[in-house]
Amino acid sequence: MKQFCVNIESKAQRYERGKSLRLKGSQILLETLVKEGVDVIFGYPGGAVIDIYHELPNYPIRHVLVRHEQAAVHAADGYARSSGRIGVALVTSGPGATNTVTGIATAYMDSIPIVILTGQVPTMLIGNDAFQEADIVGITRPCTKHNYLVKDIVELAQVIREAFYIARTGRPGPVLIDLPKDVMNSFCEYDFPETIHLRGYNPTVKGHVGQIKRAVTEILNAEKPVLLGGGGVISSNGAEEFRFIAQKFKIPVATTLMGLGSFSENDDLSLGMLGMHGTYPANMSITNCDLLISVGARFDDRVTGKLDEFASLAKIIHIDIDPTSISKNVKVDIPIVGDVKTTLKQMTEILKKEDKGKEGKKKRKEWLDQIAEWKITYPLSYVQKNVIKPQFVVEKISELTKGEAIVTTEVGQNQMWTAQYYKFTRPRTLLTSGGLGTMGYGFPAAIGAQIAFPDRLVIDIAGDGSIQMNIQEMATAVQHGLPIKIAILNNGYLGMVRQWQELFYDRRYSQTHMNTAPDFIKLAEAYGAVGLRAVKPDEVVPLIQKALSTPRLVIMDFVVEPEECVYPMVPSGSPINKMLLV
Amino acid sequence: MQHTLSILVENKPGVLSRIAGLFSGRGFNIESLSVAETLDATISRMTIVTRGNDQILEQIIKQLNKLVNVIKVIDFVNGDFVNREMALIKVTVADENRSELLNIVDIFRGKVVDVGPDAYVVEVTGDGGKLDAIINLCKPMGIKEVARTGKVAMMRGTKQKG
Ligand SMILES: Cc1ncc(C[n+]2csc(CCOP(=O)(O)OP(=O)(O)O)c2C)c(N)n1
Ligand SMILES: [Mg+2]
Numbered sequence: 001m002k003q004f005c006v007n008i009e010s011k012a013q014r015y016e017r018g019k020s021l022r023l024k025g026s027q028i029l030l031e032t033l034v035k036e037g038v039d040v041i042f043g044y045p046g047g048a049v050i051d052i053y054h055e056l057p058n059y060p061i062r063h064v065l066v067r068h069e070q071a072a073v074h075a076a077d078g079y080a081r082s083s084g085r086i087g088v089a090l091v092t093s094g095p096g097a098t099n100t101v102t103g104i105a106t107a108y109m110d111s112i113p114i115v116i117l118t119g120q121v122p123t124m125l126i127g128n129d130a131f132q133e134a135d136i137v138g139i140t141r142p143c144t145k146h147n148y149l150v151k152d153i154v155e156l157a158q159v160i161r162e163a164f165y166i167a168r169t170g171r172p173g174p175v176l177i178d179l180p181k182d183v184m185n186s187f188c189e190y191d192f193p194e195t196i197h198l199r200g201y202n203p204t205v206k207g208h209v210g211q212i213k214r215a216v217t218e219i220l221n222a223e224k225p226v227l228l229g230g231g232g233v234i235s236s237n238g239a240e241e242f243r244f245i246a247q248k249f250k251i252p253v254a255t256t257l258m259g260l261g262s263f264s265e266n267d268d269l270s271l272g273m274l275g276m277h278g279t280y281p282a283n284m285s286i287t288n289c290d291l292l293i294s295v296g297a298r299f300d301d302r303v304t305g306k307l308d309e310f311a312s313l314a315k316i317i318h319i320d321i322d323p324t325s326i327s328k329n330v331k332v333d334i335p336i337v338g339d340v341k342t343t344l345k346q347m348t349e350i351l352k353k354e355d356k357g358k359e360g361k362k363k364r365k366e367w368l369d370q371i372a373e374w375k376i377t378y379p380l381s382y383v384q385k386n387v388i389k390p391q392f393v394v395e396k397i398s399e400l401t402k403g404e405a406i407v408t409t410e411v412g413q414n415q416m417w418t419a420q421y422y423k424f425t426r427p428r429t430l431l432t433s434g435g436l437g438t439m440g441y442g443f444p445a446a447i448g449a450q451i452a453f454p455d456r457l458v459i460d461i462a463g464d465g466s467i468q469m470n471i472q473e474m475a476t477a478v479q480h481g482l483p484i485k486i487a488i489l490n491n492g493y494l495g496m497v498r499q500w501q502e503l504f505y506d507r508r509y510s511q512t513h514m515n516t517a518p519d520f521i522k523l524a525e526a527y528g529a530v531g532l533r534a535v536k537p538d539e540v541v542p543l544i545q546k547a548l549s550t551p552r553l554v555i556m557d558f559v560v561e562p563e564e565c566v567y568p569m570v571p572s573g574s575p576i577n578k579m580l581l582v
Numbered sequence: 583m584q585h586t587l588s589i590l591v592e593n594k595p596g597v598l599s600r601i602a603g604l605f606s607g608r609g610f611n612i613e614s615l616s617v618a619e620t621l622d623a624t625i626s627r628m629t630i631v632t633r634g635n636d637q638i639l640e641q642i643i644k645q646l647n648k649l650v651n652v653i654k655v656i657d658f659v660n661g662d663f664v665n666r667e668m669a670l671i672k673v674t675v676a677d678e679n680r681s682e683l684l685n686i687v688d689i690f691r692g693k694v695v696d697v698g699p700d701a702y703v704v705e706v707t708g709d710g711g712k713l714d715a716i717i718n719l720c721k722p723m724g725i726k727e728v729a730r731t732g733k734v735a736m737m738r739g740t741k742q743k744g
Binding site for chain 2: 137138141142145146149166198199200201322323324327328
């Protein structure tokens with residue numbers, strides 16, 4: 001690896017020579033990023049960050065030049081979700097900064113640890129409506145976990161360290177640092193701050209033992225328990241502990257959209273996703289269970305449906321790192337605030353002791369039989385005739401990749417079919433905008449994931465609408481030789497909105513028919529990528545195989561049934577056991 | 583239900599805006615607000631009076647605690663606490679009401695802090711009810727202007743809540 005790092009003297013050396021080390025703000029920034037372990041930045045240059053870009057080649061940091069700043073943030077987010085490390089984006093002031101807002105809000109809603117570095121006009125011009133000035137700290141206050149304006153170079157290194165610490169600890173989230181140009185090109189003595197002290201920030205990591213004991217008693221006594229796995233299982237790296245409890249105590253597992261991958265869908269205990277487009281067995285289990293153990297999930301309205309009837313027969317245990325998530329929507333009987341992994345470990349110890357080897361499974365047979373029956377009566381289903389069904393495409397992608405690819409999605413029907421028909425087997429393999437529902441997320445996120453894992457298969461399952469929201473990133477992917485596979489489920493519609501219009505708005509397809517789309521094959525070729533198209537069902541498998549064996553960026557254009565709907569569907573505001581099944 | 587929140591925060595730019603944003607983002611009104619440094623100049627105390635049902639307030643308090651710059655939140659809902667506001671009231675004076683005004687000020691243990699040819703500025707402290715009362719009594723004489731502070735609050739006794 002190139003070692004261009006500015007040669008920093010050790011503290012002792014400096015002390016000996018009785019002279020301090022003075023660095024430019026831009027150097028302090030990059031030096032501290034390297035010390036934080038940053039090896040890649042997704043970014044886009046401009047006047048306010050030109051000093052940083054000037055120094056960048058001197059540091060062992062790879063830079064991925066995106067084609068739109070929104071994509072820089074989504075890519076940093078995809079990098080973070082797939083790897084568990086912090087993603088970093090760097091953009092200029094004004095329009096560069098405002099272009100990041102959708103990306104930041106997306107990461108905020110899904111609790112993704114990223115750090116966004118924005119250039120800012122010189123401190124003396126702040127507030128003057130200077131050229132390319134935007135109050136990005138003000139704009140992003142409600143969609144960042146925390147943000148900073150560095151007005152004094154003396155604080156710079158400390159702020160960067162705090163930002164990284166805040167982004168990854170507690171409930172993770174995006175942190176933005178606004179960097180005025182004069183701070184970047186003035187000089188200061190550099191000292192890497194060894195410690196971080198934040199008086200008002202101290203997330204609870206360990207669960208309360210008394211509460212965990214109460215939870216254990218409930219778990220051992222329950223006859224019809226269900227585990228609900230959310231994004232917190234994945235972000236805390238707690239999937240192993242989660243799986244152990246489910247399997248050892250024979251507790252069926254439903255997951256939220258964000259929780260897909262926290263528990264292998266090949267396991268008999270898996271119920272799949274719950275909620276608005278959840279599976280029949282998942283929604284029925286939640287409705288009929290006597291104990292719901294929710295782990296790192298926040299009871300979003302797309303998950304609960306009508307609140308009064310959500311798990312209304314059950315006692316609810318809720319484990320979450322964020323106290324504000326608990327009893328926000330659903331009233332909880334046993335709240336446990338703590339890191340999921342840590343808390344599940346504590347719980348496992350107590351469970352093993354209390355259960356005395358009986359494994360608490362004897363009473364569960366009836367419940368598991370009932371669930372098996374639900375699975376047989378109403379499995380996910382579709383009918384494949386002459387036109388390609390989108391579900392068929394996803395199912396085949398799942399089979400051909402053995403459920404082991406890193407899959408990103410766009411938003412809409414493509415996202416829900418991916419959630420339903422791709423059989424996720426491990427954590428950090430589904431990257432999807434769950435909370436904000438950001439069309440245009442999937443492709444740049446795939447870029448981030450492919451940068452994090454150059455040797456793994458990364459697929460963006462897309463809609464024909466969403467893919468056009470960040471299609472310009474084709475150039476980024478080709479430039480970096482990223483062999484991402486894009487599978488467009490091309491229905492010619494803003495399909496999910498069309499589905500609502502079909503079901504609830506008298507089939508008036510107002511502005512959802514995308515009757516002018518680009519020829520995606522020519523488009524791929526124009527960018528220097530490969531374009532493939534399937535029109536008939538029997539072309540699907542060979543096309544996927546061909547794409548998978550092409551070590552380049554590939555667009556697969558699947559011309560699918562235009563008016564297919566996603567089922568099951570719980571109409572907004574209904575109880576989740578009242579599903580429209582076909 | 584009215585709640586008085588006492589919030590210890592780091593004395594940094596933007597903190598007030600973060601806190602105000604939590605309220606406005608949820609469509610909540612701040613009825614009064616006062617902020618000043620504590621003995622430790624790096625920490626400020628904000629006293630916020632707001633109104634809302636218990637569940638929403640619990641959410642707000644949790645959200646406040648989550649802010650990186652917030653060190654501590656105390657909810658003086660039914661606690662044993664002292665609370666005070668101050669008002670400056672500019673009252674029109676004429677020969678026929680001057681002594682009446684001075685009488686009222688005296689009863690309310692207020693002070694006249696500025697004397698002009700046709701108006702006095704009166705300073706009073708007390709809880710909200712007391713201030714309302716003196717303002718009402720002065721109204722017939724003619725009030726030109728009122729400036730009221732937000733509430734500040736503190737636990738009674740030796741117990742310290744932050
Ligand atoms: C940025 C953004 N704008 C609008 C929406 C609203 N929306 C949700 S799904 C959808 C349709 C998406 O169409 P497409 O990408 O073709 O996916 P499909 O549903 O057809 O699979 C729209 C417009 C959104 N989620 N995000
Ligand atoms: Mg579509």
